[in-house]
Amino acid sequence: MKLHLKVWRQKSGNRQGHLVDYELDNVSPDESFLEMMDLLNEKLIEKGEEPVAFDHDCREGICGSCGMVINGIAHGPKAAVTTCQLHMRNFKDGDTVVVEPWRASPFPIIKDLVVDRSAFDRIIQAGGYISVSTGSAPDANTLPVGKEQSDLAMDAAQCIACGACVAACPNGSAMLFTAAKAAHLGLLPQGQPERNRRAVLMINQQDAEGFGGCTNIGECEAVCPKSISMDFIARLNRDVLVGTIAGAGRVEA
Amino acid sequence: MYVMTLHRSSIGKKIIMAVTGLIWVGFVLLHMYGNLKVFLGPEYFNAYAEGLRTLGAPIFGHTHLLYVARLVLTVALVLHVWSAYSLTQQAHHARPSNYIVRQKVQANRASLSMRWGGVVILIFLIYHLMHLTWGLPVAPGVFVQADAYHNLVNGFHFIPATILYLLGVIALSFHLYHGVFSAFQTLGLNNQNTETSIKGAALALSLVISIGFAVVPLSVVAGIVR
Numbered sequence A: 001m002k003l004h005l006k007v008w009r010q011k012s013g014n015r016q017g018h019l020v021d022y023e024l025d026n027v028s029p030d031e032s033f034l035e036m037m038d039l040l041n042e043k044l045i046e047k048g049e050e051p052v053a054f055d056h057d058c059r060e061g062i063c064g065s066c067g068m069v070i071n072g073i074a075h076g077p078k079a080a081v082t083t084c085q086l087h088m089r090n091f092k093d094g095d096t097v098v099v100e101p102w103r104a105s106p107f108p109i110i111k112d113l114v115v116d117r118s119a120f121d122r123i124i125q126a127g128g129y130i131s132v133s134t135g136s137a138p139d140a141n142t143l144p145v146g147k148e149q150s151d152l153a154m155d156a157a158q159c160i161a162c163g164a165c166v167a168a169c170p171n172g173s174a175m176l177f178t179a180a181k182a183a184h185l186g187l188l189p190q191g192q193p194e195r196n197r198r199a200v201l202m203i204n205q206q207d208a209e210g211f212g213g214c215t216n217i218g219e220c221e222a223v224c225p226k227s228i229s230m231d232f233i234a235r236l237n238r239d240v241l242v243g244t245i246a247g248a249g250r251v252e253a
Numbered sequence B: 001m002y003v004m005t006l007h008r009s010s011i012g013k014k015i016i017m018a019v020t021g022l023i024w025v026g027f028v029l030l031h032m033y034g035n036l037k038v039f040l041g042p043e044y045f046n047a048y049a050e051g052l053r054t055l056g057a058p059i060f061g062h063t064h065l066l067y068v069a070r071l072v073l074t075v076a077l078v079l080h081v082w083s084a085y086s087l088t089q090q091a092h093h094a095r096p097s098n099y100i101v102r103q104k105v106q107a108n109r110a111s112l113s114m115r116w117g118g119v120v121i122l123i124f125l126i127y128h129l130m131h132l133t134w135g136l137p138v139a140p141g142v143f144v145q146a147d148a149y150h151n152l153v154n155g156f157h158f159i160p161a162t163i164l165y166l167l168g169v170i171a172l173s174f175h176l177y178h179g180v181f182s183a184f185q186t187l188g189l190n191n192q193n194t195e196t197s198i199k200g201a202a203l204a205l206s207l208v209i210s211i212g213f214a215v216v217p218l219s220v221v222a223g224i225v226r
């Protein structure tokens, strides 16, 4: 099939960017979106032009590196997949496809479609430690965890930190990410002692990084490649409320 | 008193907005209930208006509880609007340049109009107080202190005021459809099992409020209440 591409090109963070038109022929419906981008880059290299820079690593939807806003939707038109797992059969011959990077101040553009997502690492760091004993593995079943509870923790732990929630949120909020990261530990017995404190420290870092606040619109949940639920945001709100009132995260005599 | 540090984080500001918003929801419901007494005639309605002033008697003096309510509502409104403003600024800094192509996936009109809708409500609220509470000269006709019935009927014969009133009511019902759901989510009282019922209740509330408020000016214009 043949596609009219409009791709965001930006030489570096401090240069102006703009959409550039490309015509691409012989796109196979079995290709992934990234393979289609590879095809475009090969054509550009043949012509002696600079290829489009984009992030990718695993190409199987688990590393969270890839991410593009495709026709106005983070990770494109198909729900619950990453850009690398989006196949070209979701597009029709002759379609115009607009490709833009994640847009949010805390995710500065490095080049073309590549953004710097290290703000996420700092939110996780701000959360701090949990109290687990190191050393030899504990005996099995010394710490019982309910099935429902562990399932829920696993749902939250599915977050691959791709940043689609931030990209889709009209407020540029990272709440779904922060909520998932706080919940997968906060739902387990090992995460209990620091649960509320971690929530407060993480939200403070999220604010400090320049992300917006949540208005419960739900665009994040709709584009999340791992279908992480906004329930975790309600849970984070609760933990922050309790933590703030209790003065969690403060060290005072 | 760590509760006083809530305003420092974005979630804290949302919690302030949710609590103050719910206080206003309570007021709005009582106010609507009171307004509907206009259908029972002038004596009944004016007695109700006077009753608000003698509320809590003989333990509380004339208008004392009314002023307490006014104080609570004013403080709540200031906090609500301050948090809304502060979070709006934060959101604008987080997304200074928008996408060239943008498609929404599940956001609805109510959730996307909270800020502008809030501004409409605020403008309406100020005019409404000048018009029917303080009796300032913002509409034709005579304002008679202690004759709330007359002021209401006279007030809604001024069509621009009626239109602004109806706009305010529509803005409020949109605001509450998303706002009430949002408040539960913000306070951590929502999950997938409760979402449908909370959204249903929010829809019912905004319908009741929009109809309950709109029938009064419409009945005046139609000559049913005169």
Ligand code: HEM
Binding pocket: A214, A215, A216, B014, B017, B018, B019, B020, B021, B022, B024, B025, B028, B080, B081, B084, B085, B111, B114, B115, B117, B118, B119, B121, B122, B172, B175, B176, B178, B179, B180, B182, B183, B184, B186, B187
């Ligand atoms: C009778 C008056 C009002 C009532 C009953 C009311 C009620 C509410 C409620 C219950 C919420 C939900 C809190 C939350 O998001 O968790 C809310 C949110 C909000 N309100 Fe109001 N409000 C009123 C007036 C205003 C005014 C005057 C403004 C602005 C000038 C405003 C702006 C907002 C904004 C921006 C939100 C946040 C929306 C969101 O997070 O999605 N409101 N309001």
Ligand code: FES
Binding pocket: A055, A056, A057, A058, A059, A060, A061, A062, A063, A064, A065, A066, A067, A082, A083, A084, A085
């Ligand atoms: S490249 Fe790893 S998730 Fe897409």
